[in-house]
Amino acid sequence: MQAQEQRDLNKEIQVRTSYQPKINKASRIGELPVILDTTSFTPNFTYFVLTRPLSVAFTPAVIPAAKIVGEPLKPIYSSSLSLAGGNYSSLFGDYRFNNQRSKTTDIGFHLRHYSTNGKLKLENGNKEKPDWVEQLAEVYGSAYLEEGELSGRVFYQHLRYNYFGFPKSEDVGDIWQDLFPYEKQKQNIFGLSADFQSNLKDAEKPLFDIGLSFNHFADDIAVKENDLDIDAKAKIRHGDGFWSLLSKFEYFAIDGLNHWKGDEFIKERKTLKWSINPQYLLQTGRLNLKLGAHAVLAMGDDSKTKIYPDISIDVNAVDGILSLFAGIDGDLEMNKYKSIAKENSFIFSGLNVLPSNKKYRLYGGVKGSISSKASFSLTAEYAAIDQQYFFVKTDIYPPDAVFFLPTYSNKFGVLYDDISLLKLQAEANIEWTDRLKLNSKFTFYHYSLNQLADAWHKPQFELNVNGNYQFTKELNFKVGVNIIGERPVLYSGQNQALDAVYDFNVGANYLFNEHFTTFVVVNNLFADRYYRWEGYPSQGFNFLIGVKILF
Numbered sequence: 198m199q200a201q202e203q204r205d206l207n208k209e210i211q212v213r214t215s216y217q218p219k220i221n222k223a224s225r226i227g228e229l230p231v232i233l234d235t236t237s238f239t240p241n242f243t244y245f246v247l248t249r250p251l252s253v254a255f256t257p258a259v260i261p262a263a264k265i266v267g268e269p270l271k272p273i274y275s276s277s278l279s280l281a282g283g284n285y286s287s288l289f290g291d292y293r294f295n296n297q298r299s300k301t302t303d304i305g306f307h308l309r310h311y312s313t314n315g316k317l318k319l320e321n322g323n324k325e326k327p328d329w330v331e332q333l334a335e336v337y338g339s340a341y342l343e344e345g346e347l348s349g350r351v352f353y354q355h356l357r358y359n360y361f362g363f364p365k366s367e368d369v370g371d372i373w374q375d376l377f378p379y380e381k382q383k384q385n386i387f388g389l390s391a392d393f394q395s396n397l398k399d400a401e402k403p404l405f406d407i408g409l410s411f412n413h414f415a416d417d418i419a420v421k422e423n424d425l426d427i428d429a430k431a432k433i434r435h436g437d438g439f440w441s442l443l444s445k446f447e448y449f450a451i452d453g454l455n456h457w458k459g460d461e462f463i464k465e466r467k468t469l470k471w472s473i474n475p476q477y478l479l480q481t482g483r484l485n486l487k488l489g490a491h492a493v494l495a496m497g498d499d500s501k502t503k504i505y506p507d508i509s510i511d512v513n514a515v516d517g518i519l520s521l522f523a524g525i526d527g528d529l530e531m532n533k534y535k536s537i538a539k540e541n542s543f544i545f546s547g548l549n550v551l552p553s554n555k556k557y558r559l560y561g562g563v564k565g566s567i568s569s570k571a572s573f574s575l576t577a578e579y580a581a582i583d584q585q586y587f588f589v590k591t592d593i594y595p596p597d598a599v600f601f602l603p604t605y606s607n608k609f610g611v612l613y614d615d616i617s618l619l620k621l622q623a624e625a626n627i628e629w630t631d632r633l634k635l636n637s638k639f640t641f642y643h644y645s646l647n648q649l650a651d652a653w654h655k656p657q658f659e660l661n662v663n664g665n666y667q668f669t670k671e672l673n674f675k676v677g678v679n680i681i682g683e684r685p686v687l688y689s690g691q692n693q694a695l696d697a698v699y700d701f702n703v704g705a706n707y708l709f710n711e712h713f714t715t716f717v718v719v720n721n722l723f724a725d726r727y728y729r730w731e732g733y734p735s736q737g738f739n740f741l742i743g744v745k746i747l748f
Contacts, residue, residue, distance in 0.1 A: 272711070273297065274747040281716070281743025285315025285736055289743065304338040317361065317734050325361035328381070332356075345395040354386040360543060362607040362732035377545040377591070377608050383417035384538060403433040414535040418546035419453035422534050438479035441489075445472045451534050455547030463549060468497040470531055474507060485511040493529045499552050503529050506557070515565070523561035529554055532586065541588055543730055545608040554583040570628035578620040586611040587653040589687045590731060607732050612649060612687075619643040632667040650692055651685035654730065658682040671709070677702040686731045698727040698735075714745040 275297060281289040288310065295305035311331045316324040335352035360380050390410035397404060407429045414422040425448045432441040447470040456463040476489035489507035509524030532550040562576035591610040621641040628634050640659045644652035660680040667673050681698035701722040708714050717740065724738040 270298075274712075276748050277745065278748075279743060279745045281718075281741040283739060283741040285313045285739050287311075287313040287315070287739065287741060289741055300341065302338065302340050306336040307333065309333040313736070313739075315736065315739075317736065319361075319363040319734065320732070321363055323363075326359060327361050328357065328359045330355070330357040344397055345393055347391070347393050349389070349391040351389045352387075354388075356384040356542070358382055358542060360607050362543060362730070364732065365607055377606060379418055379546070381417070382542070382546070384414070384542075385416075386412060386414050386535070388412040401434060403431055405432070406430040412535065414538075416538070416546050419455070420451065420534055420546055421453055422449060422451045424449045424533065424535065432478075437481055438477060438486075441476040441478055443472075443474040443476070446470075447472075447531065449531070449533050451549075453547055454534075454549045455545065456549035466498045466549060468495055468499040468531060470495045470499075470529070476507065483513040483516070487524075491526065491528065495529065495531070495552070499531065501529060501552065501554075503527075503554065505555075517566065519563060519565035521561075521563055525557055525559050527555050527557045541609055541730060543607070543609055543733060544588070545591055545606070545610065548610060550586050550611055551584055551613065553585050556581045556583060571626070573625045574623070576620075576622045578618075578622075580618045580620075581616075582618060583615045584613045585616045586613055587649065587655065588730070589653050609730070612653070614646045614649045616647070616652070617645045619645075634665045635662070637662040651687075653687055654684050654695075656682040656684050671707055673706045673708075675702075675704040675706075688731060695728045695731060698729075699723070699725045700727070712747050715743070716745065717742045 275294055277291075277293045279289070279291040283289075290308075290310045292308045293305060294307075296303065309332065313329050314326050316326050318324050332355040333352065335350060337348070337350040339346055339348040358381075360382065365380070388411065390408065392406065392408035394406045395404050408427070410424075410426045410428075412422075412424040414420070414424070425446075427446040429445070430441070430443050432439050448468070450465070450467045452465050454464050454466060471494045472491065474489055474491045476487055479486040479488075487507070487509045491505040491507045493501070493503045493505070495501040505527030507526045509522065509526075511520055511522040513520045530553040532552055534548070534550070537548065537550050538544060558578060558580040560576060560578040562574060564572070564574035566572045588609045589612050591606040591608050619642070622638065624636070624638045626634075626636045638659075638661045642652075642655060642657055644655060646652065658680075659682070660678070662678040664676045665673070666675075677700075679698065679700040679702070681700075683697050684695045686693050686695055700720065702718070702720045703722060704716065704718040706714055706716045719738070719740045721736060721738055726737060727735050729735055
């Protein structure tokens with residue numbers, strides 16, 4: 198094979214075309230010329246002010262100063278007197294006096310009397326008079342200081358009545374003797390209280406409230422009780438919340454008890470209870486939260502130490518319409534003689550009720566407004582309570598003995614049990630129109646007991662409905678319905694039940710003028726014969742007609 202052929206690459210090529218000459222652009226001066234002026238000029242001028250006023254024909258109209266006109270103050274009267282009477286020999290009187298409007302003090306006193314003594318028919322056909330008398334006299338007042346409010350009250354309260362219920366000792370015969378043979382009772386309470394509550398404008402400073410109260414209670418048989426309470430609260434803001442501390446000292450001394458504890462007879466009871474409750478309260482736009490604890494130290498005849506939670510939460514789920522709430526708490530109820538006698542007047546003198554320990558109470562529910570004129574709440578509670586008391590008729594045995602024989606006393610003692618209680622409650626308030634308003638409450642109870650056969654004298658449900666109708670400017674009507682379910686009782690060693698209560702009430706007020714009003718109140722409109730306590734019938738159809746005078 199031969200190599201590639203050698204070629205001559207050095208060749209010259211000439212191209213010919215027409216010639217076109219070009220002229221380059223001339224260079225230009227791109228800056229503006231500057232003139233330097235060497236002469237100078239200083240301005241000089243004069244001025245003057247015209248001292249004569251300039252007359253104009255226009256004169257502006259004078260506008261009067263604006264005034265805020267408030268509503269005229271309605272006249273108030275220092276004295277109010279109500280007098281009424283009705284069947285069953287019922288008398289009612291009420292007088293109140295208050296000072297006129299004042300920015301510094303409120304002072305008043307109050308006198309009240311109510312009595313009824315019409316005969317009531319008992320289960321054995323006999324008719325008895327209750328001789329029921331209530332009286333109250335009190336003086337109270339408040340002083341509004343620069344940094345707080347000081348208030349106080351002094352009162353005397355009197356209650357008199359008969360143990361008119363069945364059975365009575367004369368109905369029993371010679372075999373059995375009534376352990377408590379007295380038939381009449383009187384109770385007198387003298388008390389005084391004072392309270393100071395701070396009201397500082399500086400939100401960063403602590404707010405506090407301290408109160409003192411003393412009560413002396415005595416019945417006409419044997420019992421005397423002295424109660425001294427000191428209650429203090431302090432609260433200070435911290436960010437969006439508050440730190441709070443509540444503390445309370447309760448001292449009570451009871452003499453004249455009639456209580457057997459085994460072979461020992463108890464006549465006196467003295468206890469000091471100290472409660473302390475630290476809390477943190479958080480308040481935001483939609484959330485209210487409380488985190489706390491409740492510690493209780495009882496010293497003396499009821500020596501106990503307990504600690505309970507104190508927690509609650511409230512959430513505004515729908516602004517202004519619906520909120521949800523829940524919580525847990527507890528307490529040690531001392532069950533003083535005065536409070537037990539107020540709950541059931543027909544206990545025997547000297548009844549000693551032991552403390553009840555509410556170990557915990559769980560609660561929760563919803564509350565809200567359907568409209569600006571209708572609101573409601575639904576609540577559920579569950580509580581575990583140790584040593585809960587229930588009222589039962591006494592017998593010839595010591596009050597806390599086992600009930601083997603039939604009871605032959607018309608006075609009440611108590612039995613105890615450890616229980617759990619479920620409570621469901623619904624409330625509603627409706628303003629149908631500007632004239633018609635209704636409110637109602639329904640409560641359901643369910644008791645679970647460890648030893649007792651039933652929750653004596655405790656109803657399964659309660660219903661209360663109240664209405665107010667402003668028929669005219671002068672005439673006002675009121676109506677009320679109270680229904681209490683059947684209540685189990687222990688009668689002659691057997692389980693029985695008191696019939697349900699159906700109590701319908703109506704009333705009316707007629708305003709003649711600003712000084713004079715007449716009123717009528719009718720209770721138990723359909724004359725239902727019911728019992729609040731076993732053996733003690735209520736009044737049938739009863740009424741009060743009276744007048745109220747302002748001066």
